[in-house]
């Protein structure tokens with residue numbers, strides 16, 4: 001089954017006496033190794049969908065199923081554990097800690113998951129190699145370019161070996177060339193690690209590199225369209 005499934009998800013925000021419907025019976029699935037792009041105008045519900053899929057927000061109605069577990073029945077504590085174990089989140093801003101080197105950013109994220117430091121070191125080195133940053137392992141964030149910081153961000157999200165990767169406008173602050181290489185990297189790691197990736201993007205130019213495109217408008221999602229063959 002798909003590592004990520006949203007079934008008839010509705011999300012309402014309280015708004016004065018009433019409610020704003022940010023998501024209206026949205027259904028979406030991402031298979032292992034699939035890169036799904038989510039496009040649509042500002043205010044259409046893309047961030048709300050990502051936050052709901054990330055289990056950071058509980059839907060008003062409907063199901064969010066992560067690696068076969070329906071999250072509705074979980075306590076906040078169990079939900080946090082599921083998120084740590086199965087979900088990688090990449091925000092627009094890398095949010096790196098200013099005083100830690102690239103390799104340390106990765107190791108500390110694993111340490112916070114309670115994993116032994118030695119295994120973390122090996123894994124961090126491997127992942128920095130995958131994202132093309134072996135040479136930058138000992139650099140601080142301010143010594144890295146914006147594109148390199150985003151690579152650290154991606155490597156960090158993969159440290160927990162997630163089944164689901166959720167990515168919010170990863171190229172928002174990058175120039176065209178760097179944007180293309182970041183999307184290519186997300187394409188590569190999605191396939192290589194068999195993770196189910198959903199990426200919000202305004203850059204429709206990169207949609208052909210993704211397997212599926214879903215368009216949002218006013219909290220409603222169109223039927224996802226296959227854009228590419230040979231996803232698996």
Ligand code: ADP
Nearest residue numbers: 013020021022041042043044045046047048049
């Ligand atoms: P997008 O990411 O596509 O720009 P959002 O998911 O941010 O869209 O917003 C969808 C709708 O939900 C919009 O009408 C927005 O104003 C509303 N919204 C988003 N976040 C909140 C919030 N925390 N409280 C109330 N309304 C919100």
Ligand code: ADP
Nearest residue numbers: 092093094144145146147148149150170173175
């Ligand atoms: P580069 O040299 O790769 O273009 P810079 O280090 O000059 O990147 O960064 C340009 C600006 O963009 C900085 O203010 C930085 O904080 C910001 N920035 C870099 N990467 C991102 C990102 N992925 N998301 C949001 N802002 C970013």
